[in-house]
Amino acid sequence: MALSTYVDANYRFIAAYQEVNARIAQRQQALLLYTTLVVSLLAALVALQSEAGNRALPVEWLALGFPVASVCLAFLNFKTERAITHLRRFLSALEQLQNAHESLPSYNTDPRWAQSANGARNFQDWAAAILVCGGNGLGLGAIFSIYPERVAQDPIIPG
Numbered sequence: 001m002a003l004s005t006y007v008d009a010n011y012r013f014i015a016a017y018q019e020v021n022a023r024i025a026q027r028q029q030a031l032l033l034y035t036t037l038v039v040s041l042l043a044a045l046v047a048l049q050s051e052a053g054n055r056a057l058p059v060e061w062l063a064l065g066f067p068v069a070s071v072c073l074a075f076l077n078f079k080t081e082r083a084i085t086h087l088r089r090f091l092s093a094l095e096q097l098q099n100a101h102e103s104l105p106s107y108n109t110d111p112r113w114a115q116s117a118n119g120a121r122n123f124q125d126w127a128a129a130i131l132v133c134g135g136n137g138l139g140l141g142a143i144f145s146i147y148p149e150r151v152a153q154d155p156i157i158p159g
Contacts, residue, residue, distance in 0.1 A: 013094045016087050023083045027124055030076040031131065037069040038135035045142045059147050066139035070132045077128050084121070088114075 044062055092108035095101045101109040108114055144151055 009094050009097055013091060016091050016094070020084055020087045020091070023080045023087065027077060027080045030073055030080070031128060033076075034069055034073040034128075034131060034135065038066065038139065041065045041069070041139060042142055045139075045146060049146050059143065059150055063139065063143050066136050070136060073128060073132060077125065081121070081125075088117075 041062055045059065048059060048062075088108050092106070092114075095104075095106040095109045100106070106113070107117070
């Protein structure tokens with residue numbers, strides 16, 4: 001009895017779908033990480049307010065944290081979106097083996113399903129964009145209202 005030395009397409013399909021699920025979870029974790037960073041930066045800005053007269057406090061450095069967190073979220077979102085796209089193409093190829101897509105429903109191959117799935121994934125990008133706009137807006141609003149004299153003194157923060 002000879003053992004097969006290749007991995008069956010079903011196992012590859014299952015493994016690829018598990019990877020897609022892991023990438024979707026990573027996208028959700030990136031949103032959570034961004035939210036945590038923004039809330040932490042806001043908390044630090046408020047906590048430093050008690051000693052607002054002290055010029056040595058790094059308010060300007062904290063202000064840079066908001067765009068840095070936003071750029072990191074954009075890169076993480078892009079990375080996971082590219083991985084999901086590649087994995088779905090691989091799954092589509094597996095669905096088409098021996099023309100199986102002609103007799104079985106094929107989520108990644110049939111445009112009726114694939115286009116809908118791609119459209120739904122766009123909502124993640126919209127959620128991230130709105131979260132970034134809101135986070136940066138909250139950060140700038142907090143800086144302008146808590147530290148108006150610092151904003152007026154430092155040209156690095158737009159006034």
